[in-house]
Amino acid sequence: MYIRVVTDSSTNVLDSYLQRLRIVETPAIVNFGAESFLNKVELSVEEFYHRLAAAGKLPTTSQPTPRQFLDAYQHLANEGAAEIVAVCVSGRMSGTLNSAIIAAQEAPVPVHTWDTESASLGAGWQAIAAAEMAQEGVGSATLLERLTAIRQRMQTAATPATLRNLVASGRVPRLRGNIGDLLNVKPILSMINGMLEPVDQARGRRQALARMVERIAAAVGERPVRVGIAHANIAQEAAEFLAAVRARLNAVDEIVTDIGPALAALAGPGILILAAYTVE
Numbered sequence: 428m429y430i431r432v433v434t435d436s437s438t439n440v441l442d443s444y445l446q447r448l449r450i451v452e453t454p455a456i457v458n459f460g461a462e463s464f465l466n467k468v469e470l471s472v473e474e475f476y477h478r479l480a481a482a483g484k485l486p487t488t489s490q491p492t493p494r495q496f497l498d499a500y501q502h503l504a505n506e507g508a509a510e511i512v513a514v515c516v517s518g519r520m521s522g523t524l525n526s527a528i529i530a531a532q533e534a535p536v537p538v539h540t541w542d543t544e545s546a547s548l549g550a551g552w553q554a555i556a557a558a559e560m561a562q563e564g565v566g567s568a569t570l571l572e573r574l575t576a577i578r579q580r581m582q583t584a585a586t587p588a589t590l591r592n593l594v595a596s597g598r599v600p601r602l603r604g605n606i607g608d609l610l611n612v613k614p615i616l617s618m619i620n621g622m623l624e625p626v627d628q629a630r631g632r633r634q635a636l637a638r639m640v641e642r643i644a645a646a647v648g649e650r651p652v653r654v655g656i657a658h659a660n661i662a663q664e665a666a667e668f669l670a671a672v673r674a675r676l677n678a679v680d681e682i683v684t685d686i687g688p689a690l691a692a693l694a695g696p697g698i699l700i701l702a703a704y705t706v707e
């Protein structure tokens with residue numbers, strides 16, 4: 428059976444992977460007041476940060492619509508796909524998965540919707556792995572079984588530069604106010620059962636980043652891992668962080684990317700995310 432993969436732009440799959448693995452990406456929507464833009468399509472990363480700096484009010488986001496997913500399914504069916512796997516960000520944090528499920532009911536071929544229970548590269552690695560397996564000719568039942576194992580092995584950690592955006596978004600209910608900002612206490616967050624939860628804290632940015640690496644290292648040990656680092660407009664710091672990750676983890680594959688407008692609108696500039704899973 429010929430399988431293709433659809434994902435959404437909040438999984439942060441690099442364009443090079445989208446092209447090589449023939450993954451179709453459905454963009455989220457970023458709203459600046461009355462103006463709405465398709466993530467990465469009508470609003471570049473550079474333009475987003477420029478607008479954000481000048482905005483008096485925080486932007487909001489909307490999930491891709493069922494119509495966007497249905498158009499993606501139809502496109503792949505027209506290209507000869509016999510089955511589709513739709514790999515989406517956590518259903519507990521976004522309505523994206525629900526849009527994919529609604530569209531699947533009208534799709535011209537069978538669609539398997541997949542809740543990554545993660546976001547950014549914690550979800551992106553799952554989309555990449557699914558597409559790699561599809562290209563290898565793995566059947567859908569085996570592909571989904573292996574994705575389950577990858578999802579269980581996925582380790583994530585993140586620290587924001589400021590709590591302002593996350594608190595305003597309501598995506599992390601246990602975060603409250605700006606006390607951490609005032610005291611320079613940096614929370615460390617992780618995806619747990621599909622929700623972004625505070626799991627640790629550190630005094631200052633440097634200690635928070637070190638704690639993130641140690642949390643992942645404690646989980647994966649010396650086993651080979653695929654590593655993803657996602658950031659919001661801090662490319663230099665992300666590159667320096669990659670060096671620290673390489674020194675501590677047995678990384679056999681690496682991705683470093685900006686999280687882009689949709690996630691940056693929720694998390695705020697300066698967030699740094701680490702996602703890794705062990706390779707079997």
